Amino acid sequence: xxxxxxxxxxxxxxxxxxxxxxxxxxxxxxxxxxxxxxxxxxxxxxxxxxxxxxxxxxxxxxxxxxxxxxxxxxxxxxxxxxxxxxxxxxxxxxxxxxxxxxxxxxxxxxxxxxxx
Numbered sequence: 001x002x003x004x005x006x007x008x009x010x011x012x013x014x015x016x017x018x019x020x021x022x023x024x025x026x027x028x029x030x031x032x033x034x035x036x037x038x039x040x041x042x043x044x045x046x047x048x049x050x051x052x053x054x055x056x057x058x059x060x061x062x063x064x065x066x067x068x069x070x071x072x073x074x075x076x077x078x079x080x081x082x083x084x085x086x087x088x089x090x091x092x093x094x095x096x097x098x099x100x101x102x103x104x105x106x107x108x109x110x111x112x113x114x115x116x
Contacts, residue, residue, distance in 0.1 A: 003073055003092060004085050007064045013097040014055035016104040024109045028057065029064050033072075034116070035099030036092065040075060044098045046091040053093055 009017070009032070017028040024031075065072050076088050083091060106112045 002085060003061055003076070003088050005061050006058050007061055007089060007092065008053045008058045009055045009093045009096055010051060011054045011056075013093065013100065014057045016097075016100055017057070020100065020104060020106065020112070023107050024112045026109070026112070029059065029066065031100060032064060032096045033066070033068055035096045035103075036072060037099065038102070039095040039099035040079075042098070044095060046080070046094040048087065048090075051090040051094045051097075053090065 017031055020026065020031050021028055061069060072092070073088075076083070076091055080088060080091050103112060103115050106115060
């Protein structure tokens, strides 16, 4: 099962992405990709039904994931083998939120780079 074509995040994540974009100049999709990978590195595991995808920012899968699309989906399927497409979407969104939680208050691209 693959991620749906249209991906969205929580309102809180959307706000954090906008703030980080304002301070660092990086696009939301780049920050989201970094957040997703950071959460995996930290060993985060999504708990079902803990995410409400209430954000208004909806982008297609390729815009969100770019060339990491296949890799991201493979990692999600490997970590959550029994999830359907909607569950994978929620897991992805939760990983993005978790991954950017530690960098959400950074105020410059320099601080952002140093945090990585």
